[in-house]
Amino acid sequence: MRQNAFILKGNICYAKTKEHLVGVEDGYLVCVQGISQGVYPVLPEQYRGLPVVDYGQRLIIPGLVDLHTHAPQYPFRGLGMDLELLEWLDTHTFPEESRYSDLDYAKRAYEIFVEDLRQSGATRSVIFGTIHTPATVLLMELLEAAGVKAYVGKVNMDQNCPDFLREADAGASVKDTRDWLEGTLGKFRNVAPILTPRFAPTCSGPLLEGLGELQREYGIPVQSHLSENLSEIAWVKELFPWSECYGEVYGHYGLFGGEAKTVMAHCVHSTDSEVELMRRKGVYVAHCPQSNVNLSSGIAPIRRYLEEGLLVGLGTDLSGGATMSMFRAMADAIGVSKLYWRLVDQEKKPLTMEEAFYLGTKGGGAFFGRVGSFEEGYELDALVLDDTGIRTTRRMETRERLERYLYLAEEGGRIAAKYVGGVEVFG
């Protein structure tokens, strides 16, 4: 476990801005007390005494940030992909999630999820659990032990869901959530709780009211879903007829940005007023391209969001998304943006590789603070990538190797080492 002060040497690559990818071949990345001291082509005098881990020609990139995923859905990833959101929830998701009332089952399932996450490219994740406090605490403990950083949410839902997965009422849901917060807040080094109303349809007004109060009392962040599917949006309008847009439902209760740091998954069909509200309140968009394809939701207009200055990161959204790979999320973000350009709006040019890489690192990382880059002062999350298994006759530059790795991470790529907050997770 290298932790205090050390140097990683290799072909270093990170996003400075959406447009500007920095590549330093044979560079030095200096870490002191878990914080990057910057990247240097020549090691400055002051760091010459530090131990160097020399990764040769390996790529070294910031850890990837998954802004939206559901741990309890991992057992059925890649299944039931012939349905849209609301039918998919009833058929697959709710029955699976109900099993987490059994802590033994939760342990078996979450151990698989956490071990795979530990081995993946994600160093930070924002995670939905279930309504069950013991299972959610267990998930937090497993993540803590694995050394990956995460926000984890006990889910709230008190209406419009099956009896077997509904909390008794708003009062009970809020009380359970308060108890869970008291039991977990500040308890972990790597893991912290996040308020998690499932989505507007499954949350009564009194429940959202209570969660808003908890947010203000404890000052913790918020995650939920927003404008993923057209039927879902119509349903929200029926349930909350006073709302001008879906996002305003959360906003009305103080669960939509501003003082409450908030991430909303999907935003595929957000209206102009919703986009403006997100921008004004600093709400993060968790763009989940693979899930939006699998559940036939559509394509979120990410180019527009970037042009309008919204905060955007990427999510895998297991198990609407089939894969935990954040490399795939970056490649998919590029892919769907090309189809959006071709099929929807030729004014919105496709995302570049640089932009997708930014979204998967620094864009999402901002939700965790100074995370997702190697600039001085950033928390040091890093991946060391071995791409020798992606065989070729070509000599390639660092940028080319990175582009290729996004597309082929799972076909010949290998994560040779992983660091989170300056701590080596494996390597």
Add this chain to the structure above:
Amino acid sequence: MRQNAFILKGNICYAKTKEHLVGVEDGYLVCVQGISQGVYPVLPEQYRGLPVVDYGQRLIIPGLVDLHTHAPQYPFRGLGMDLELLEWLDTHTFPEESRYSDLDYAKRAYEIFVEDLRQSGATRSVIFGTIHTPATVLLMELLEAAGVKAYVGKVNMDQNCPDFLREADAGASVKDTRDWLEGTLGKFRNVAPILTPRFAPTCSGPLLEGLGELQREYGIPVQSHLSENLSEIAWVKELFPWSECYGEVYGHYGLFGGEAKTVMAHCVHSTDSEVELMRRKGVYVAHCPQSNVNLSSGIAPIRRYLEEGLLVGLGTDLSGGATMSMFRAMADAIGVSKLYWRLVDQEKKPLTMEEAFYLGTKGGGAFFGRVGSFEEGYELDALVLDDTGIRTTRRMETRERLERYLYLAEEGGRIAAKYVGGVEVFG
């Protein structure tokens, strides 16, 4: 090398029709002289003496058929994905392909391609080489030795391409092609030549005329590209103003179905008359979803093609597609069909898993004859799939395991054994 008569035992799954997936748990797949004798839940008396290879709970599926790929583009897979077709050809493809004039380079590059193909899920492929006869023959020899079956084409192009990759003139191109056919036709057990005009813009009328004559003389099949990109289509109309549709350019010279078995890659933007011509002439469509996304081409209307009775299979289209994985091609075919439904035409419902699996096996397999199924009389190409690395708490049925494997082949899946034409390639 198991070859003459044997039985594979496991959880067997194959497409009988587009709608009908057959699953036989603990079933017996009987192979005699390379030909399937059918699948049985209980082994018939007459086969009881044959040796059984027992794969336990493994899945056994037909080998996958890649109807369109470019071997020489493999070295730059996953690179240069920010361009559309015509710029991408000039920037990446043509310079790389020119290197195959050097047989040493060709050997280094094709050895990588062939070894990766051997290990992949594809048992049959339809492959573009380059204009270079020696390199193309080398590719055929390597494929033959690897034991995977393929049609391989020496590319023809005599106009509208860089000097370094243009054949001298139509006569020279046709003569080289004739010599190549004489040298390779009937020479291999696994590999056969296919006529390969690159695409209409790079082929003069006299060249297409000459290739049509070769087709009739030798009776061999044809492959090319069709209606992939809007600029390409406009260019073809300029070059061949007399043509009613792009496909008619090939058709005019006898290179578009009918007596000439033909596969056309892409067909993203085919007009009504082109679709009707393909149907009438029995032209195969090689649907390459990942490539069509990567090069911003669009989404081919596969539901329509199936409804209208066209012959359709799938292709990886390296390196417009970044990956050689035919599992990924099946999953991508489903994915883009969902976006087509959502964004283009809600009358065209998304492809089901069963349909995508059919396209990746029996649909494309038909181009090779009785290939792509385990029904009696089919050539026995088979994959044995180990999905124990895709860990879950779930007990799953065969169909669920197959669906999941399509999405997660590269993330925990492993091909445990591969048979082509009744011969074990590895296992």
